[in-house]
Amino acid sequence: MRLAVVGAGAVGRSVVDLADEYGHEVVAVADSSSAVVADGTGDRDPGVDADAVVARKAERGIVGDADPADALAADYDALVEATPTTLGDAEPGFSHVTTALERDRHAVLANKGPVAERFDDLRAAVADSEGEVRFEATVGGAIPAVSTVEDIEPSHVTAVRGVLNGTANFILTRMAAEGLDYEHVLAEAQDLGVAEADPAFDVDGTDAALKCVILANVLSFGAADDPADAREFTLDDAEVEGIRDVPGSALRLAAEDGQTVRLIGEATGELVRVAPRLVPENGTLAVSGTQNIVQIETSHAGRLNISGRGAGGPETASAVLGDVGRLE
Template sequence: MDECRVIIMGFGSVGQGVANALSMKKDLIKDKTGIAVKVVAAADSSSSAISQDGLDELLLVKTKNEEGKLSAYPEFGSDVSGADVLDAVEYDCLIEATPTNIKDAEPALSLTLKAFEQGKDVVTSNKGHLALKFKEVVGAAEKAGVEFKYEASVGGSMPIINFTRDTLASCEIKSIKGILNGTTNYILSRMTSEGSDYEVILKESQDLGIAETDPTQDVEGIDAACKTVILAN
């Protein structure tokens, strides 16, 4: 393979981070691997930008931040969204970064299974389908003979999954211990060091952008539970 055509599905913090990273690193990736990575589509919840000839990563980010929708991308903006994007362009790899849904794992589950059916590789940061349907999704990737990578779902900045699988391949993992959720770690650390109340620190964390406006997934332990299930699998 000398070219990898990617679709970035979900264009929030992670999707835009991928676009920024590709913009900075695609020459390095080409030098190291010989593979030219080309973004052929990017999609948010209701629109997309699609071009078989490739899109400008930084213009995608600028358009999303300034106009709110990828359909505003010059010339190649589109109202095609969701799974239809996978039929609208030829691609090699789906980068899936839609919101984590721990009720039914959608839309990540359907998008991922559809990409596998199309014979495409998938890279995901999503925890929903991994926590709820791990065996089904991994089994579908194996059956389709494609790559499925999910390092970013747990400890993306301190990779643990490939480390465990490859470097520790001959080891028996007996237990896992660590800080699984940065938001609660921040809140608990400040409560401990300052003796402040939970509500006060939570509000300050939200003002600082450390905790989300709806902090349920973090403070109720849902995020940490999903990560624990993924690591256990």
């Protein structure tokens, strides 16, 4: 497939880098201020030169000399939306996706905003288009949470829960292992680049909640006979508690009882909840460090556990390119 990649952060750059290996061709790349569009005259490959894009971004902070709008207007089969997640109107990501759909092209999202905050609008745009929307990369990085729920079929999934934020999990894992307090481990995580300078999005549970909101939308709309009967979830519908107030003493007490604390997100077609919970220390949910895990409760096949890397450029790009493969 011919791909236009919008967003040139770690995920967008990895998609550009790996696309060829998955048998796809990148015909346009845009970041917020610049773009490059293949002119179709390349010697051997009519797509953009992936190495050159990545090098320009690193050296000059731009991906090319064209305008971002040119990338949106390029001749692609699927648009990859990998700009940063925004809340509320989920712009500019939402408009990027609807531009693709209006042109009857597909869209594959790594950006959580449009699926978490405007699922019903997105669904309506898909209904009017020949194009499809996929968004495996928005939940759990390399973990195939969305497609597995789709394969089982949402009406046969009663709940999805799991550890969906690697930063918060890293902090809780280190607090328990070293007997340290939150502030101390956060500083360490920031030094290691595992936590952002402003860690609020991760440690307050927002990121995990957005992923659970997306899963709740998949469950609710997927199980409804008529989409008009489905309940749309947004971040406002989620009950969210982060890990800032988990004291080191709570982890020590838990350990005495063979337990530990994890930031657990839960989604059904009825509710979204994220909060620190006690879980067995050697149990399935107690993944370590930046690992993520998703537990899918099914009607007929018991519980399915899927764990793996929940973030990272190549990991998330693999989920994007898996989605592109499913569109073919």
